[in-house]
Amino acid sequence: MAHGPAKGISRWLFTTNHKDIGTMYLWFSFAMFILGGAFAMIIRAELFQPGMQLVEPAFFNQMTTLHGLVMVFGAIMPSFVGLANWLIPMMIGAPDMALPRMNNWSFWILPPAFLMLASTLFMEGGAPAFGWTFYAPLSTTYAAPSVTFFIFAIHILGLSSIMGSINIIATVMNMRAPGMSYMKMPLFVWTWLITAFLLVAVMPVLAGAVTMMLMDIHFGTSFFSAAGGGDPVLFQHIFWFFGHPEVYIIILPAFGVVSQIIPAFSRKPLFGYDSMVYATAAIAFLSFIVWAHHMYTVGMPVAGELFFMYATMLIAVPTGVKVFNWVSTMWRGALSFETPMLFCIGFLVLFTIGGFTGLMLSIAPADFQYHDSYFVVAHFHYVMVAGAVFSMSAAVYYWLPKWCGKMYNETMGKTHFWISFVGFNITFFPQHFVGLAGMPRRIPDYALQFADFNMMSSIGAFIYGGSQILFLYNVVATIVAGKPVSDDKVWDGAEGLEWTVATPAPYHTFEVPPTIDPAHAHS
Amino acid sequence: MQGAINRAFVQGAAAVSSALALVLSVGPAQAADGTRSTVNMAPGVTAVGQSIYDLHMIILWICVVIGIAVFAVMFYSIIYHRKSRGVVPAQFHESTKVEIAWTVVPFLILIGMAVPATSTLLEIYDFEDAEMDILVTGYQWKWKYEYLTEDGENVTFFSNLKTPQSEIYNSADKNENYLLEVDEPLVIPVNTKVRFLVTANDVIHAWWVPELAVKKDAVPGFINETWTLATEEGIYRGQCAELCGKDHGFMPIVVKVVSQEEYAQWQGEKQQEAAQVRELMAQTFTMDELMERGKAVYARACLACHGANGEGGVGNAIAGSPVATGELGQHLNIGINGVAGSAMQAFGGQINDVEMAAVITYQRNAFGNNMGDMVQPIDVFNYKKG
Amino acid sequence: MTSQTSTDYEKYYVPEKSSLAVMATIGLVLSVFGAANFINGLTFGEPGEASPTILYAGLFVFAATLFVWFRTTIRENIAGMASGQLKKSYVLGMYWFIFSEVMFFAAFFGVLFYVRNLAGPWLAAEGEGGRMNYLLWEGFQFSWPMMQTPQEAVGGAASQLIANNGAFASAKQSMSFAEAHHWYAWLPLWNTIILLSSSVTVHIAHTGLLDGNKKKFNLWLAATVALGVLFVILQVAEYYEAYAHFGLTLNSGIYGSTFFMLTGFHGFHVFMGMTMLAIQLMRSLRGGHFTAGDHFGFEASSWYWHFVDVVWVFLFLFVYIL
Ligand code: HEA
Ligand code: HEA
């Protein structure tokens, strides 16, 4: 089995190699990022000025919905699964993922599912237009027929996530090289293990939610209809029981990435490894009991409001531990600022700001004013774009040389970072202001007092979006014609098994388990 | 090693306090007079609004302070601990003491926030002692207000967006209250605790008026309670805050807070209007009268879905429709009760009997439908009674 | 295959390229696409004529691929390619798959608890969550099973205040124990007995296998499958009763919705578990598979069977008894 990959298309269709599958996930997610980004550009273009200019309100809602869905399920989640595929076996010294054929299947059902989702745009009545949260009854009785395809697409995505997660759990629990105890695993592996657990726990619940929608729409049940004894708010409870853990599914692997990269460029071990692990677990645990903070205004009894408020506020503690640990890792290190590090620092600053606004949202009485305003939109783009997407950029720059044996163009990388950083803030910082001043989200047109900040936001969005072209170009140029690197350890401060194999990483690694150097507690 | 960390945090703290002083001195000026700021939350004109605003500012500043502290330490490292300065990295990687500290301290800060948050929340949830009740019902895409009174002679009306299409589609200049204006605002008296009973007729909406510090979801089939006590007269504007379909962005809320006297007068007028409608109900109309009224009703209530020429759209075509050219009872039935499971709502509760009679007549005799029959208000009344 | 503990490292078997995943994808996507078109046709008219064909073609491809997939895995195992470590991966995979199924059912049980304890009383204007709801549903009294929907309480779809969410007509009679006229004619009780004993029989089969007594294994496994078949038959009979005699349908408000959702998905899982066990029986009888030390296919199926059984116990308790 020492030979390399097969030739041609069948290499990709039939592959069982974790690196090939990781690569496919990464490219697929980038394609989805562009698609979701294109939808965002339409949103921002329409919101450039007050008045309806480009699209109709119904189409605008479809854009908002598809933007959210494609970004969350198509861009961010698969991108981290791609990273997991590439890195976890290499980081724990395993020859591949535990169940390679299923791994391939987990990937291949994604593209058709998104094709089906995107094709709803051309169906009668249009694409889903009920927001990525698809609250009933707007998504049931009042939805266009395309909702059926949306439901089945969600089923497939869920299936893919569950299988992918089972694979990751089995890999981590069963395939660690001898001596690689749990508390020696790199933090990225830890965060993914916990993420995979979250996924297996909540994706079936989402499947249940869409199944009940399907029944309400087509088979006359009344889960979400008061007339029959059901409750529209019930839908929200189920959705957010999935939805809140989902946002940590998005951010935990990003935490993992940052925990790998900051020590590397600080040339100093990660501060507080143990507490990082416990904090991750604590966040995951808390994520199951805070879901109704998205529903403060639905009319819950006050005891419920209080419970969910207190539980939500608590998440600031373990997350704070993480932030403090990262900063302490940098403290008295020997820092250098290559592109991956820049993105991590950007992550650290902006994610913390997003976390703070999250904490503000968690205060139930204040949320009565924030809820469903652009303040919320600002919050979640700070944690998801500056959080997840920035860390993903960092990850690509950091591991790309290991993957393809070529070095990216550092100047272009840094330029990408600075344009992103500035563009991002121009886009989303003003949204805090319009939100506080009273602009609701998911509207295609707005009152005049919001005009200036919206224009600013749109300009920022075009800048940020444009910077992604640079990213794409840099990555492609590196793969095609980058400067070859041959050191196993591409970065002098990098630690971990993946840096002990040849560069570029051979098609098969660790067919024989490596021995773990006991001197290194962990990377 | 411990010493090094401690020294660092002292230095960090120094950096923080100077930075904080700077920010505070140039911090945004607060609009204290209740007018709406374009960058910050409105304290509004209620006591609850003020508490929420205070809470918001407290948490904001706590976060700002923590943020500055964290970033100060970080930037200190970035500046002084860079490899290019030739520093040798330290190798410490844990310290139980500081780790416990930065677990416990944030926890205490959170408790500090939770106290005022809890008391404000309890204040908001005190629905007792309201002096009047208004039933607020969200419809796609308008609001219905019903002033509940003991004698059942409730004042009821719909409140629709007033901004003309020409402004929305940029063929006319936008006025100052663009998208935040309605044909009939909600009117409430000042210094009165008003309870809103919020519900919806189709999908979920949310009734949000920032300056009255009210936001409550309108859930079909359930009634949520909320309340306000405005201390200043004025006109306050808000919007539907829950995605409710195509025109979610176009269902504003306008609340006029007026003096007690003005309110009494307004109510009197409203009751008179209602009496006039009741009079009309008893009347018999000619075909021309019905067609004329029907045309207006159609344009207001049906056109959006059935098209200007009855050609259809969201709804079926009315021109040549088997219903509109078929048996009268079925036509009335659909108009009054809607079609379950579709966008065709039950208009029986939305337009009065005169309007219903007129619009049904109109549909049967316009767009090339030539039924020649008429519906009188009394027919609608009788049909509703069954 | 010796199942040695993995202190010395056998090579972990990483299969070479395989078309299984792509075939399974084709099957799945065709099924789903056909099903979506078909269901949409039912509700919105214009049934696409090809859609049932697409659906069946998809299901066929899918089933055939699964067959080949499992056959391949079994052959690899027999050929000695599966190390002890790989088998542990299978075990973990099965555990976590069952855990995901647990969560799937948890969602539906959550729905049941929510409507019974919160939404239902609120609709009847009881409790803090809905004390004003009498304005909408005048005369609605809540009890479980819900034998009158809020809509019917106010006088049917035509006089309800909320338009357009369909017409719901509640059951004439509940399926619960209290309503059973004779305990011996009450199907759920028999189903409980059947499923519980099938858990015992499958366990006995397992002990037979561990003792190397293949005959005992085959016999008790066959008994388990037979009990499974019996359960499914009775469940179908119960549905027939519900529709034909008790007026309990998918349309009967939230009682019908939760009843059919829970028992329906459970029944479907029983069917799957039964099929899995039947396949193991075939393997044992026809292929002579399984030894005392190596019988993961059977073990996994039996775990699944126990899981389905436990779900039923909860279902029996919360859907029928309490
Ligand atoms: C990556 C995704 C992600 C992450 C990580 C978070 C993190 C958090 N979120 Fe966010 N959130 C979303 C994604 C995310 N969120 C999305 C997508 C929505 C909108 C969904 C929709 O409606 O469409 C949303 C909406 C949302 C709401 C609902 C708002 C509304 O609709 O009204 C709330 C309310 O409580 C909330 C809270 C929080 C909190 C408390 C955190 C915490 O985890 C943050 C913790 C971090 C910190 C606090 C900063 C670091 C800590 C320190 C430096 C320690 C010291 C700090 C103190 C003691 C103050 N979020
Ligand atoms: C991780 C998820 C994620 C990511 C990465 C993003 C990325 C972006 N989002 Fe977000 N967004 C969500 C998740 C995400 N979003 C969610 C969940 C919602 C809620 C949906 C709902 O309400 O239901 C939302 C809603 C949302 C809104 C509110 C819509 C509304 O309420 O009506 C807006 C408005 O500005 C917005 C803007 C943007 C922008 C400008 C980006 C940019 O970062 C995108 C940048 C990327 C590109 C542009 C693509 C790549 C670049 C090119 C292809 C180059 C060419 C581009 C140019 C033409 C310049 N998003």
Ligand code: CUA
């Ligand atoms: Cu009504 Cu949004």
Ligand SMILES: [Cu+2]
């Ligand atoms: Cu959340």
